[in-house]
Amino acid sequence: MWPITLELFRIRCMIREIVRRRGRLNTKEAKDFLVEQTVEQAVLEGVSIDDVEKRMMYFTESDAASCDNPIELNDEFEAEHETREYESKISRLLHHAYMRLKEENHERTRDWDQAIRTLRKGDHYLLVMVDQSRESGAAWWVPILWGIGISILIFILGVVETALDQRGLIPGWVFGWISNDRQTRQFQFSLIFYGTVGLWILIKFAKLGVLREITKTVFTSILSALSFLRPNWRSRR
Numbered sequence: 001m002w003p004i005t006l007e008l009f010r011i012r013c014m015i016r017e018i019v020r021r022r023g024r025l026n027t028k029e030a031k032d033f034l035v036e037q038t039v040e041q042a043v044l045e046g047v048s049i050d051d052v053e054k055r056m057m058y059f060t061e062s063d064a065a066s067c068d069n070p071i072e073l074n075d076e077f078e079a080e081h082e083t084r085e086y087e088s089k090i091s092r093l094l095h096h097a098y099m100r101l102k103e104e105n106h107e108r109t110r111d112w113d114q115a116i117r118t119l120r121k122g123d124h125y126l127l128v129m130v131d132q133s134r135e136s137g138a139a140w141w142v143p144i145l146w147g148i149g150i151s152i153l154i155f156i157l158g159v160v161e162t163a164l165d166q167r168g169l170i171p172g173w174v175f176g177w178i179s180n181d182r183q184t185r186q187f188q189f190s191l192i193f194y195g196t197v198g199l200w201i202l203i204k205f206a207k208l209g210v211l212r213e214i215t216k217t218v219f220t221s222i223l224s225a226l227s228f229l230r231p232n233w234r235s236r237r
Helices: 002-020 027-045 051-056 070-080 083-104 106-120 126-137 142-166 182-208 210-225
Strands: none
Touching: 027 083, 027 106, 027 126, 051 070, 051 083, 083 106, 083 126, 106 126, 142 182
């Protein structure tokens, strides 16, 4: 524990000097800041991060200053760790670290954002987990609220469209390409928009990984319900 604490103190002192020169971060300094915050968060949560995992946060094939031997590092990492579990752990720690900075000192979130902007100029593996941390931080109910809001807006637009259409204030060419019948046209118009909203919500759930769990649960339930159809091989012996 002491070596990690001393290393965190050393990195923190270096980061303070970096903060004084905000706006002039290079990729190595930007990664130092993000890695330092991630390791500190791991210590607070009691999550272990070994040396290979920490060095893998510097991985890139386009910047020798922050990762001098990416091939060797990648081979060493794949021999000891599973990529999906690693990305999930680091992205979660990144999210928690960012939220901690917002609570402790909102000013330091600017340093975080500056580090991200610096890395966005290149191709760095750490950005994959940064993007995942932002998606994991989104609540599952946010797409639902957006969907409800958009649905209400579409309903209002539909009411306005109906009122204007009944008064003959909408030219025929606006919605005439859908159908010549007014009721059919309104139905098709609503179907297109509600279908678009539904597709948007499905995409949001897919990005959050909710659909995968729902699909898995439903599939498991169906298999359990149909388990009586499975042949009893033992009874045939």
